Amino acid sequence: MDSFMKLRFIPKRILALAFLLGACTILAYLPALNLGFVNWDDDEYVYKNSNLSVLNGRFIRWAFTTFQCGNWHPLTWFSLGLDRLLWGTGPMGFHATNVVLHALNTMLVTVLAGMLFTAGENSAPGSEAGNDLSGRATVAAAVTGILFGFHPIHVESVAWISERKDLLCAFFFFAGLLTYLTYAWRRSDKLSPAPCCQTSSSRFYLLTLLLFIFSLLSKPMAVTFPVILLILDWYPLGRFKSQERCSAVLMEKLPFFALSLASSIMTIIAQKSAISPFTHTSFVPRLLIGIHALVMYLWKMLVPVNLLPYYPYPRDIYLLSPEYLLALLVAAGITISCMVLFVLKRSRFWIAAWGYYLVTLLPVLGIIQVGMQSMADRYTYLPSLGPFLLSGLGIAYFVNRKGVPASQSPALRYSTVAALGILALTLSFLTMRQAGIWKDGLTFWNYVIEKEPGVVDVAYNNRALIYLERGLFKEALQDCNTTISINHGFAPFYFVRAEVYNRLGEYDNTLGDLTTALKLSPDYVLGYVYRSMMYNWLGDHDKALEDLTTAVTMKPDYVLGYYHRGNTNLSIGQYGKAIADFSKAIALDPENAYVYINRGTTYYKIKKYDNAVSDFSKALMLVPNCPKCYVQRAKAYLKSGRKTQAYKDFDTACKMGYQEACRISKLNAPLEEKNNR
Secondary structure, eight states: OOGGGGGGGHHHHHHHHHHHHHHHHHHHTGGGGGOOOOTTTHIIIIITOGGGSOOSHHHHHHHHHOOGGGOOOHHHHHHHHHHHHHHOSSHHHHHHHHHHHHHHHHHHHHHHHHHHHHHHHHHSTTOOOSHHHHHHHHHHHHHHHHHHHHOGGGHHHHHOGGGHHHHHHHHHHHHHHHHHHHHHHHTTTOOOSOGGGOTTTHHHHHHHHHHHHHHHHHOGGGGGHHHHHHHHHHTTSOOOSSHHHHHHHHHTTHHHHHHHHHHHHHHHHHTTTTBOOTTTSOHHHHHHHHHHHHHHHHHHHHSOOSOOSOEEOOSOOOTTSHHHHHHHHHHHHHHHHHHHHHHHHOOOHHHHHHHHHHHHHGGGSSSSOBSSEEEOGGGGTTTTHHHHHHHHHHHHHHHTTTSOOGGGOHHHHHHHHHHHHHHHHHHHHHHHHHHGGGSSHHHHHHHHHHHSTTTOHHHHHHHHHHHHHTTOHHHHHHHHHHHHHHOTTOHHHHHHHHHHHHHTTOHHHHHHHHHHHHHHOTTOHHHHHHHHHHHHHTTOHHHHHHHHHHHHHHOTTOHHHHHHHHHHHHHTTOHHHHHHHHHHHHHHOTTOHHHHHHHHHHHHHTTOHHHHHHHHHHHHHHOSOOHHHHHHHHHHHHHTTOHHHHHHHHHHHHHTTOHHHHHHHHHTHHHHHHHHO
């Protein structure tokens, strides 16, 4: 009988442990419920994302077609939209979902660790069974689950709402590994290359494929999943026993690799603008940084201190510099050691775990650089399972180093439980302290600046945005100046400082920064709209129209460009051109209430009152709580002789608190009563 059938006893003990660790994980992260948003992707993902307002067909179409934030992850958008629907716009509900997902992932990892450890022991020559193996599996699963659930290196993935994609991706990834193990054990005596035709295991194969799809739809980092399945096939499943079996195993992976390829293509398209070309940083420095990150992640798992939300990209990268040379030697040493253990002791566990770590990290090692960070704690969420499994294995064997099963030694059993409890409490304390960094945007960026003063340009820029929102313009300007002194070649930084200058009333400086930004990024369409607004403010409508025409020429379907050009034409009395621009904007976005309002205003000015009434009515269908719209429609009704409808609109606007409407409504109340009689 297949040795893996011995796994039937695993779920009872390991499942109870998994539920316990999942519950403790929630307790450890309870303070995270009081965290707020940070202005680092949370604005685009959540609190300024109007697309999350309603879960309807339009939202689903948007979720599957948008590349917002440089990613394609429709399931993540759906998850965030569901949170908005259930919990409203505040941060607590979003944080609660993140915490629950992390707890579920901790449970999955605990079960997975127990199953993999037992499978590896059962597949080894001369393996021992019984309580000793069960006890070691429990210790290994407990250590792995504690490290995964409580380690502060995972705080970034849990406390940062925008990293919902990490948690969702991992949930389906780990669940897929569990269903695949079940599928493989059920097919252990089958050689057919058509897994979906085996009635006893097809549902687990199809379920694994479905979970993999969900993982890809959450975050493309799951593209490594089929390679991980092959590692599991090699160890602990041992499915490569003959040429015929190898062919069957490889054939069943073809749908997974096809999906990985499709997801990779979508990711490249989505992140095209964020990918740094090799002309900026050549291949060798990127490789050195990737190897350095590979080793640093291990160090931070071992010594979880000085964890930063943002690790700046280094400027001087040399092979012979101590940090990169040492990292290269450490990575090579670990790899060689795993290979030696395999050759001399036929131990596959070490090389399989190290291979998992390398493969899952490969997409985020920076060989293809996206963004300007050199590494990120969130990138370890999936890969950390490898080192944590090795830690669980090592501690499990250390506990039984004298050959006495923990289950038969009360002193050893109690000391093991106490040690694991101390480990959990220590990591929980570090996790709670690390989570406090994510309290709000100002606390967050103050921490980054404190740890890396004068280095991280985005930290000063985003803190300037917070100061700008709070009306602290001088502080915002100081941070903007620091930002540009660090990186004077990045256009968005000039746009932020331009807004600060605008709030300070320094319009010449505002215009100067906008012009500099557009020289640095001449294809930034929104920049022309910003500068046109400044030109309009300064009374130079010709230049404003020139910028807006450039914007719609560069992007013919640019609704905002037509809208602002229509406003400019309206302000200078070019009513025909204004109506043409507003009509074009409506054709592109028929649910934009503001365009209807402004076109209705234009129709009113040229005395086309029925058209004005129609546009104001459409606007009110889209934004029914708009008292000004009622007043504008009422005025159009009056001009077209429909006084009854006009006074009803004035009365409605008055009830909404619009004082001008109240005055008109009171003046005409006697007339309305007379008409009613």
